[in-house]
Amino acid sequence: MPATVDTKEQVEALAKRRYAFGFSTDIEMDQAPKGLSEDTIRFISAKKFEPSWMLEWRFKAFARWQKMTEPHWAKLSYPPIDYQDAYYYAAPKSDSDRPENLDEVDPKLLATYTKLGIPLREQELLAGVKNARPVAIDAVFDSVSVATTFKKTLAEGGVIFCPISEAIRDYPELVQKYLGSVVPVSDNYFACLNSAVFTDGSFVYIPKGVHCPMELSTYFRINAENTGQFERTLIVVEDGGYVSYLEGCTAPQRDKNQLHAAVVELVAMDDAEIKYSTVQNWYPGDEQGRGGIYNFVTKRGLCSGRRAKIMWTQVETGSAITWKYPGCILKGDDSVGEFYSVAITNNRQQADTGTKMLHLGKNTRSRIIAKGISAGHADQTYRGAVTVAAGAHGAKNFTQCDSLLIGNQCGAHTVPYITAKNPNSEIEHEASTSKISEDKLFYCRQRGIPEEVAVGIIVNGFCREVMQTLPMEFAVEAQKLVSISLEGSIG
Amino acid sequence: MLEIHDFQVSVQDQPILRGIDLNVPDGEVHAIMGPNGSGKSTLCYALSGRDGYEVFAGSAMLGEVDLLELEPEDRASAGLFLAFQYPIEVPGVTMTTFLREALNAQRRYRGEEPVAPMEFVQLMRQAAGTIGLNPEMLKRQVNVGFSGGEKKRNEMLQMAVLKPSLVVMDETDSGLDIDALKEVSHGVNRLRDQGRSFLLITHYQRLLDYITPDRVHVLAGGRIVDSGDASLALTLEANGYTDYQLSAA
Numbered sequence: 001m002p003a004t005v006d007t008k009e010q011v012e013a014l015a016k017r018r019y020a021f022g023f024s025t026d027i028e029m030d031q032a033p034k035g036l037s038e039d040t041i042r043f044i045s046a047k048k049f050e051p052s053w054m055l056e057w058r059f060k061a062f063a064r065w066q067k068m069t070e071p072h073w074a075k076l077s078y079p080p081i082d083y084q085d086a087y088y089y090a091a092p093k094s095d096s097d098r099p100e101n102l103d104e105v106d107p108k109l110l111a112t113y114t115k116l117g118i119p120l121r122e123q124e125l126l127a128g129v130k131n132a133r134p135v136a137i138d139a140v141f142d143s144v145s146v147a148t149t150f151k152k153t154l155a156e157g158g159v160i161f162c163p164i165s166e167a168i169r170d171y172p173e174l175v176q177k178y179l180g181s182v183v184p185v186s187d188n189y190f191a192c193l194n195s196a197v198f199t200d201g202s203f204v205y206i207p208k209g210v211h212c213p214m215e216l217s218t219y220f221r222i223n224a225e226n227t228g229q230f231e232r233t234l235i236v237v238e239d240g241g242y243v244s245y246l247e248g249c250t251a252p253q254r255d256k257n258q259l260h261a262a263v264v265e266l267v268a269m270d271d272a273e274i275k276y277s278t279v280q281n282w283y284p285g286d287e288q289g290r291g292g293i294y295n296f297v298t299k300r301g302l303c304s305g306r307r308a309k310i311m312w313t314q315v316e317t318g319s320a321i322t323w324k325y326p327g328c329i330l331k332g333d334d335s336v337g338e339f340y341s342v343a344i345t346n347n348r349q350q351a352d353t354g355t356k357m358l359h360l361g362k363n364t365r366s367r368i369i370a371k372g373i374s375a376g377h378a379d380q381t382y383r384g385a386v387t388v389a390a391g392a393h394g395a396k397n398f399t400q401c402d403s404l405l406i407g408n409q410c411g412a413h414t415v416p417y418i419t420a421k422n423p424n425s426e427i428e429h430e431a432s433t434s435k436i437s438e439d440k441l442f443y444c445r446q447r448g449i450p451e452e453v454a455v456g457i458i459v460n461g462f463c464r465e466v467m468q469t470l471p472m473e474f475a476v477e478a479q480k481l482v483s484i485s486l487e488g489s490i491g
Numbered sequence: 492m493l494e495i496h497d498f499q500v501s502v503q504d505q506p507i508l509r510g511i512d513l514n515v516p517d518g519e520v521h522a523i524m525g526p527n528g529s530g531k532s533t534l535c536y537a538l539s540g541r542d543g544y545e546v547f548a549g550s551a552m553l554g555e556v557d558l559l560e561l562e563p564e565d566r567a568s569a570g571l572f573l574a575f576q577y578p579i580e581v582p583g584v585t586m587t588t589f590l591r592e593a594l595n596a597q598r599r600y601r602g603e604e605p606v607a608p609m610e611f612v613q614l615m616r617q618a619a620g621t622i623g624l625n626p627e628m629l630k631r632q633v634n635v636g637f638s639g640g641e642k643k644r645n646e647m648l649q650m651a652v653l654k655p656s657l658v659v660m661d662e663t664d665s666g667l668d669i670d671a672l673k674e675v676s677h678g679v680n681r682l683r684d685q686g687r688s689f690l691l692i693t694h695y696q697r698l699l700d701y702i703t704p705d706r707v708h709v710l711a712g713g714r715i716v717d718s719g720d721a722s723l724a725l726t727l728e729a730n731g732y733t734d735y736q737l738s739a740a
Contacts, residue, residue: 442541443579447593447649448567448600457592461583461632 032089038062041196044089048165048199051172057185061195064186071189074323074352075381075413078257078294086228086259088197136161138202138218150214159243160205161216164232167203174205178236182265182302182329190261190296190323198232198263206241206272215471217246228259235265237272239305244275246474257285257320262297270305270332275313277470278326279478282318284485287376289348292320299326300356303335303364311338312355313469315478317485320349325383327356330364330395337366340466342478344459344485345378345410354384354415359395359425368399371463374410375486385417388425395425403433404462406455406486456483492516493657493688497549500530500537507533509713510549515657515706520689522699522724525710526732531692532576534710535661539573540566553657567593568600572655574646576662581633586645589633590615590652597653618651622678640671647678658682659690664698676701696728711735 032043041062045055070081136150138161154161160171168175185195202218220231237243260282266274276299285292295318301310312326322345328337339355357366366386374380380403388395403412414431436458444454460467460479467475493515500508507530515521525531537544538551540563551558556569581589594614595605606614619626622644634642643663650658660679664672679689679702691704699707699721707724709717709732716735717723 438542439579440581442563443575443581444589444593445563446539446567446573446575447589447653448564448597449592450564450596451562453592453596457584457589458581461581464583 030091031087034087035084036088036197040088044197044199047089047091048168050168053176054168058196061185061192065189065192065196068186068189068192075379076321076323076350076352078321081259081294088228088230089199136214136216138163157210157213158207159210159212160203162203164201164203164234171205174236175203175234178234178265178267182267182300183263183298188298191263191298194230194232194261194263198230201231201233201262204235204243204245206237206243208238209240211241212243215244215246217248219248228261231262233264235274236267237269237274239270239272242273244471246277246279246471248279248281256291258293260293260295264299266301266310268301268303268305268308268310271307272305273309274301275311276301277313277474278315279474279481280314280316280318281481284318284347284349285320287347289320293318294321295319295324297324299324300329301337302329303332303337305332307334308332309336311469313340313466314342315470315481316341316343316351316353317481322351322353324353325356327358328366329358329360330366331360333361334363335361336364339368339370340469341370342463342466342482343380344373344482345375345380346485347376347378349378352381352383354382356385357387357397359388359392359397361392363394364392365395366397369465370401371466372403372412373406373459373462374403374412375406377409379411381413381415383415386427388420388422388427390421392422393424395422397427399429401431402462404459405433405435452487453483455486459486492554493690494552495549498546498551499548500533501545501547502533502543507713508537511715513708513715515688515690517688518685519705520683520691520702521706521708522691522693522704523708523710524693524724524727527694529710530713531710532661535573535659535692538659539563539571564596565600568597570656572650572653572658574650574658574660574663576665578634578642578646580635582635584633586629586631586633587615590649594652614652618648621651621681622647623674624648639666640668640674643667643671643675644678647675651682656686657688657690659692661692662694664693664695672698673701696724699724709735
């Protein structure tokens with residue numbers, strides 16, 4: 001058994017080793033005044049040089065939000081959030097001069113991304129492993145996008161990949177048409193808050209028949225203290241188009257909780273396909289549950305056209321609190337929605353996560369594979385809704401929901417909501433809960449594999465079906481992350 | 492070589508092994524035979540350090556290494572390999588991943604660099620050849636959906652890759668038909684080597700028709716009650732364990 005660690009320094013050193021992204025960047029910031037008011041919203045809108053329709057949209061959302069109350073139906077417990085005790089906009093000062101290219105970006109920012117393992121210089125991106133496919137990256141630092149790579153290469157194929165703040169200025173028609181079309185402004189409390197104060201995120205537009213030539217990726221970094229991040233992402237794929245998009249997230253280690261309330265909307269037309277992958281590694285808080293990100297996220301995809309396909313894959317290892325249900329509205333006939341999830345909670349982390357599949361069109365299909373791993377004192381709930389509307393003849397759903405418990409202090413819960421209004425639909429739900437058995441661990445250890453490594457291998461095996469759906473470039477990283485998240489969970 | 496002295500083990504506070512002395516010199520194959528409940532599996536697990544098997548007296552040395560001071564994984568890295576009676580399934584983990592992790596963990600323990608990818612591929616192919624296994628098996632998940640015979644041959648394959656100095660085989664013959672038994676025995680014989688000792692735990696003589704031991708020991712009532720050369724196994728086959736059980740009781 002591991003030796004007892006008894007000094008405070010040693011404990012801290014251990015905690016730091018486990019969350020490798022806990023550093024912060026000392027950079028001069030431009031911040032909105034503390035608190036949330038119409039003035040804050042005006043400030044954000046002005047910083048982004050937004051047209052007046054956008055400001056009006058935000059005001060409307062804010063008015064709605066003020067009449068709403070925070071939902072508490074999820075199996076999560078946390079002290080009340082004081083929305084006036086936070087900053088809603090923070091940007092590196094150097095960004096106000098709007099860098100035209102990477103040479104003008106503050107070297108400290110570039111260094112931060114290098115430290116996170118995200119090279120933003122295109123030549124560095126390409127200089128990696130031989131045969132590696134390039135990945136275009138949009139990097140969002142607190143409330144602003146600091147760099148977007150490969151924009152030119154993408155533009156040649158008609159693909160638009162830019163910060164959403166830029167899209168609002170440059171492609172107002174597209175944004176006005178689709179923003180809020182999948183997640184309405186007042187969909188829920190956190191989505192409404194996001195609509196009022198969102199700062200940055202990515203916009204992707206794939207024209208008709210275009211197969212996006214590279215993986216697109218947005219990397220979200222919260223750096224400033226006591227600041228919320230309100231990411232907004234919108235992806236629209238026209239008939240027959242295809243895109244694979246990945247988002248990654250990290251934040252410094254801070255004692256106070258920080259709020260991240262994101263909205264992501266996807267629209268897929270006839271025969272369009274969107275693959276959206278998330279590797280969420282926000283700071284989870286320490287062993288006692290101090291600090292960490294509160295992650296309240298609304299993600300939804302609309303299969304608007306026939307045979308459209310949307311696939312969500314998420315690997316959730318971070319955040320103190322996760323409240324997240326990426327879903328699909330299967331409106332087009334024969335459209336397909338898939339949800340693959342690995343959620344890991346350790347120490348005092350809490351996660352209430354799952355998906356919503358709404359079958360509207362005929363012969364629509366959905367597939368849900370959710371793997372939950374709980375360790376330490378963590379608590380995790382899978383919450384999933386499968387709804388088949390009266391007109392959805394021949395709709396089919398398959399749900400498989402497996403929980404793995406490590407130790408005897410953690411919890412796992414499964415809450416499925418199933419509504420079938422069409423008699424010609426099929427819904428299948430399978431669920432299992434298991435523990436990492438002593439005989440599996442002993443078998444690995446007898447081959448020389450140390451106990452903690454063995455846990456990582458067994459858990460990765462448990463998640464294999466989901467990991468396989470990640471783009472290859474990220475699967476290896478995600479596997480490492482799974483092992484790291486569970487360090488210290490045994491013994 | 493393996494040297495066990497006055498080895499006493501209890502399980503859930505029940506004494507099972509009551510003082511075992513055993514020497515297995517380098518390169519020798521020793522068989523331990525005994526009736527059900529004599530402590531054969533306990534000996535395997537106690538040597539490899541499984542939780543729940545408490546060694547309350549005695550010593551167990553593998554060469555210069557005191558096994559009892561080490562965690563199970565370190566005993567493995569020090570050269571002890573246990574071929575399981577019932578190999579465990581590890582869903583979602585391919586044989587290749589599992590073996591690479593095991594080999595690299597052992598190399599790390601010995602202060603060596605991780606194995607190079609090409610070298611590893613060759614090592615696996617070679618090992619599969621030695622055991623007479625289709626290399627396609629390496630793409631499958633550890634023991635998942637394997638037949639009884641495949642599981643046992645898979646243990647031999649792992650042995651061939653990890654190259655231990657002491658192999659403890661826990662009733663490897665159980666549940667095997669005669670063809671599978673021959674194949675597994677053939678694999679063991681090919682892995683016999685001057686630097687490798689074997690401890691074969693078995694209930695029946697039939698395994699010893701294919702693997703000729705240097706010594707045979709009879710375990711009954713938690714003690715070694717008789718030792719002899721390969722012919723002792725044949726005597727046991729003819730007379731059974733009744734005499735020993737009476738004397739041990």
